Structure formats: C-alpha cells, structure tokens
Amino acid sequence: MTAQLTDTDRAHLRRCVDLAREALDDGDEPFGSLLVDATGAVRFEDRNRVKGGDQTRHPELEIARWAAAHLSPEERAAAVVYTSGEHCPMCSAAHAWVGLGRIVYAASSEQLTAWRREWGLAPGPVAALPIQAVAPGVPVAGPEASLSDEIRALHARLAGVTT
Template sequence: MTITETDLHHLRRCVDLAREALADGDEPFGSVLVAADGTVLFEDRNRVKDGDETRHPEFEISRWAANNLIPQQRATATVYTSGEHCPMCAASHGWVGLGRIVYAASTAQLTAWRAEWGLAPGPVTPLPINAIAPGVPVEGPVPAFEAELRGLHLARLA
C-alpha cells in the first residue's frame, strides 16, 4: 500500500465530514472526489437519516461525476472515503468509471465492530470493493484512522 501525505490529508477531510454527519444525527461517513491535478471537485457526507438509504456520499460522488466530468477526468480522479464503499456505491463507482479509491476503514472492520457491539447485520451483504468492481485500484484501510472511526461509529449508538 502506498499511502502518501496527500492521501492522509484527504482522508482527514473525510473523517471530518463523517464527524459532521454524526453531529447532524446521521451515520458517520464522509467522502471527497479529487481530480488528477489535486483539485477537490466534490465532497459530501452521509444523508440517510431521513429514510433514503441511497444517500451515501460515495454514491453522490458517482452521480456528480457522471454529470460533470468527461470519462477521462473520471478515470484519473481519486475518491477518498472514511469507510470502504458498500456494494451499491462500489457498483456506481465502477459504472461511472471513476479511478482509484482510498478508504480509511474497511468493510471488514466495520462489520466486526458492529458484531462486537451486538448489532444485527445490515440488509446488504458486506463485500470488499473489488468483489463488485474488480478493475478499480483500491487502497485501505489506513490504521492511523481506525480508533477515531471506531469511536465515531460507537458514538452513533449512544
């Protein structure tokens, strides 16, 4: 895994967006889309609290990219995210043709935390990104964010 200082900077923003989502009563997830030249193009956080479970930031990034970028720009962009894409978001990423994904916490980590806390599994099978979008370059998890993200997800239960 080749995580750079730039990657860490953008992942920090994702974690801050996750914290913002939690403060608004939502699930703690945040994501940022960055162009090949380093320009932040789009960022969002989870917005599922009102009942639309498709309002994941990674899915919103796919929608935004499809409407605002040409295929070459999509392919060279990087999606940073606090948590590994769910299958829905991984599929949208693959269909839209976005490039590299860097995530702070993995689906396996989140699944283990939820089981440890006695929570029921979600309605969708937890799969790694490359099980859904095999051609996408993926890097993560990044240990530097594990404790903080675990704490945010635990705080969601309080």
C-alpha cells in the same frame, strides 16, 4: 487491501473523517467522502444523508452521480475518491459504472462489520463485500491504521456504545 498511502492521501482521508463527524453531529451515519481530480483539486465532497429515510444517500453514490454529470470519461478515470469507510456494494457498483479511478478508504467494511458484531448489533441489510468483489477493475488502497480508532469511536457513538 492495504497499500502504502501518501501524506496527500492521509490529508484527504482526514477531511473525510471530518465530514463523517459532521454527519454524525447532524444525526446521520458517520461517513464522508470526496472526489479529487488529477491536478489534486477537490471537485466534490459530501457526507451521509440517510437520516431522512432514503438509505441510498451515501456520499460515494452522490460523487458518482456528480462525476457522471460534470466530468468527462477521461477526467473520471483519473480522479480519486477518498472515503472514511470502504464503499458498500451499491456505491462500488456506481463507482465502476461511472468509470471513476482509484478509491482510498480509511476504514474497511471488514473492520466496520467486526465492530458492529463486537457491539452486539445486527448486520446491515446488504452484504459487506470488499470493493474488488463488486468492482474488480477498480484500484483500491486502505484501510489507514492511523484513523482506525477515531472512526471506530464515531461508529460507537452512533451505536450508543462505550468503547
């Protein structure tokens, strides 16, 4: 679901892409996310950490866990999660269960699925459902076209393909 993004949204997404690159440079999958409170302050950021074998170490799940432990329900509802890639079903569910607010993503699950298919890669072990199929009450915005080529290149590098 594409929605108009602000310059502030794009700046936060830029940081997410930088975190995704940091993850890839460290041998991990290229995903990065941050949690921004109602005042615009970044409260938590993380990147994928699945290379150790725990495939649940997604930054969006870590954000949900951190928010549940550190923010009131009202603060969680007013917060925005920015992420380089649209939440997977696990992270979408965690986001909704914790009661976080809006999600803004740079690349959609649909895009990532299409890129992987184009490169001849097998689909992941979990269906690539859009956030609102799992968490219909969560407002979402994305993808952000200006970051698409850069995110595609990160995922191509992970896959070992030349684009």
